[in-house]
Amino acid sequence: MKKYILSIDQGTTSSRAIIFNQEGTLVEVAQKEFEQFFPKSGWVEHDANEIWTSVLACIAEVLRKADISASQIAGIGITNQRETAVVWDKNTDKPVYKAIVWQSRQTEEICRELREAGYQDTFRNKTGLLIDPYFSGTKVKWILDHVEGARDKAENGDLLFGTIDTWLIYKLTGGKVHVTDYSNASRTLMYNIYDLKWDDELLDILGVPKSMLPKVKSSSEVYGETVDYHFFGQNVPIAGVAGDQQAALFGQACFEKGMVKNTYGTGCFMLMHTGEKPVQSRHGLLTTLACGVDGKVEYALEGSIFVAGSAIQWLRDGLRMFKDAKQTEDYATRVESADGVYLVPAFVGLGTPYWDSDVRGAMFGLTRGTQKEHFIRATLESIAYQSKDVLNAMVEDSGIDVKSLRVDGGAVANNFLMQFQSDILDLPVERPEVTETTALGAAYLAGLAVGYWESRDEITKRWKKDKQFDSEMKDEKRDELYSGWKKAVEAARVFK
Numbered sequence: 001m002k003k004y005i006l007s008i009d010q011g012t013t014s015s016r017a018i019i020f021n022q023e024g025t026l027v028e029v030a031q032k033e034f035e036q037f038f039p040k041s042g043w044v045e046h047d048a049n050e051i052w053t054s055v056l057a058c059i060a061e062v063l064r065k066a067d068i069s070a071s072q073i074a075g076i077g078i079t080n081q082r083e084t085a086v087v088w089d090k091n092t093d094k095p096v097y098k099a100i101v102w103q104s105r106q107t108e109e110i111c112r113e114l115r116e117a118g119y120q121d122t123f124r125n126k127t128g129l130l131i132d133p134y135f136s137g138t139k140v141k142w143i144l145d146h147v148e149g150a151r152d153k154a155e156n157g158d159l160l161f162g163t164i165d166t167w168l169i170y171k172l173t174g175g176k177v178h179v180t181d182y183s184n185a186s187r188t189l190m191y192n193i194y195d196l197k198w199d200d201e202l203l204d205i206l207g208v209p210k211s212m213l214p215k216v217k218s219s220s221e222v223y224g225e226t227v228d229y230h231f232f233g234q235n236v237p238i239a240g241v242a243g244d245q246q247a248a249l250f251g252q253a254c255f256e257k258g259m260v261k262n263t264y265g266t267g268c269f270m271l272m273h274t275g276e277k278p279v280q281s282r283h284g285l286l287t288t289l290a291c292g293v294d295g296k297v298e299y300a301l302e303g304s305i306f307v308a309g310s311a312i313q314w315l316r317d318g319l320r321m322f323k324d325a326k327q328t329e330d331y332a333t334r335v336e337s338a339d340g341v342y343l344v345p346a347f348v349g350l351g352t353p354y355w356d357s358d359v360r361g362a363m364f365g366l367t368r369g370t371q372k373e374h375f376i377r378a379t380l381e382s383i384a385y386q387s388k389d390v391l392n393a394m395v396e397d398s399g400i401d402v403k404s405l406r407v408d409g410g411a412v413a414n415n416f417l418m419q420f421q422s423d424i425l426d427l428p429v430e431r432p433e434v435t436e437t438t439a440l441g442a443a444y445l446a447g448l449a450v451g452y453w454e455s456r457d458e459i460t461k462r463w464k465k466d467k468q469f470d471s472e473m474k475d476e477k478r479d480e481l482y483s484g485w486k487k488a489v490e491a492a493r494v495f496k
């Protein structure tokens with residue numbers, strides 16, 4: 001009987017279930033969107049139960065479409081939108097509040113208070129992160145502070161916290177297993193990435209009882225089995241877990257110090273593998289845990305860009321400039337250049353390296369001659385400029401000379417964007433054949449744990465390039481364009 005690996009990719013706007021075969025080829029995929037809740041300006045929430053049912057529906061659909069029975073699944077890998085926080089009552093298995101999403105800014109006030117109380121370095125030195133609403137810790141505090149009776153219940157040991165991986169494993173195992181992996185724990189603002197422990201001092205500052213927290217395990221091991229009533233009568237091992245960006249780093253076979261991947265989706269997330277030693281940043285990068293295997297811990301540097309593909313969605317839905325994101329390539333190549341136009345897409349502030357949550361989007365260099373084509377081209381270019389800001393910070397902080405950039409995510413289909421990225425970085429940009437690297441990474445992690453695949457070397461060999469983009473731009477032109485971008489960012493930050 002032929003066996004497969006099932007990967008569950010629980011993202012910000014949709015859940016997906018994907019089946020991979022022994023060759024690491026995608027056999028079938030099922031996807032389901034779910035509702036986004038925006039209760040107040042800047043707040044983003046999900047219904048954790050809807051996420052769970054969307055995942056179950058995807059599993060059923062993908063098995064049906066692939067005509068594979070549940071008994072043919074050798075193992076399950078889970079990868080997830082990170083930082084999003086769920087708190088539920090272990091007596092009822094019901095969430096006490098909606099899942100607070102990574103993008104949500106509703107804990108801005110809590111963060112301000114923590115910064116003003118002088119805790120920035122305490123958190124940074126232990127977690128590698130910044131005090132920002134992005135991370136889970138202040139979201140958990142917010143729920144305990146705002147949901148009636150929640151704090152008492154938490155102190156009584158009745159409430160559990162989890163990122164989405166934890167929530168899904170808990171549900172799939174019928175409430176038997178409460179775990180997460182290093183990569184997800186490292187995004188919570190509560191986990192000490194050097195001691196590899198939940199940090200008592202940080203928990204105390206945040207007022208989060210330790211009894212709520214999941215056990216932290218490696219990214220590739222058997223955590224438990226599905227209960228048969230949730231998996232068509234089968235007890236299948238859940239054997240791989242990683243936050244989606246770390247899973248992509250793994251799926252891109254970036255196992256060596258200095259290898260970098262950039263994922264171009266709603267936002268952009270660039271990760272550099274830094275080996276078995278953490279690198280501390282001076283330029284607003286995050287130090288985070290990558291996926292190790294065989295019990296080894298590995299580290300990465302990460303830069304987060306909040307708005308990338310979503311700027312394209314804004315052009316499509318907000319400004320109604322085209323119907324399909326694909327058309328942007330054609331529009332952008334109809335003109336020679338953006339003609340001096342720059343978009344700073346700081347719609348929700350700027351992430352790495354600026355970490356400025358008050359700055360808002362701005363456009364510069366408009367003339368009477370500016371056309372829709374320039375506008376679209378400038379938007380695509382802004383994705384590449386932001387990525388250059390992050391890569392520059394990585395090179396400075398790590399002292400590592402980067403040889404190439406591996407890319408994935410929905411927007412890498414855009415050849416203009418990839419060529420411009422290579423031009424502006426003056427680096428080769430490598431697009432793999434399988435751009436579903438996030439799901440593939442989780443599948444690899446699970447497959448390695450159950451002996452479906454042998455080793456990371458096998459994965460390295462499987463990584464295949466679809467296309468390489470090499471820089472064709474003159475240094476002078478690159479410098480001129482990039483200095484224009486830096487000026488545009490400066491100017492946008494003045495207007496607050």
Ligand SMILES: Nc1ncnc2c1ncn2[C@@H]1O[C@H](COP(=O)(O)OP(=O)(O)O)[C@@H](O)[C@H]1O
Nearest residue numbers: 265266309310312313325326409410411413414
């Ligand atoms: N050909 C394209 N050119 C530019 N942007 C694109 C293209 N195709 C998709 N996108 C953008 O990529 C994003 C979708 O990528 P995806 O990896 O599915 O995102 P996510 O996982 O964050 O939901 C959307 O924001 C979309 O606007």
Ligand SMILES: O=P(O)(O)OC[C@H](O)CO
Nearest residue numbers: 011012081082102244266
């Ligand atoms: O859902 P995605 O793929 O946009 O990823 C979200 C990130 O994990 C947030 O840190």
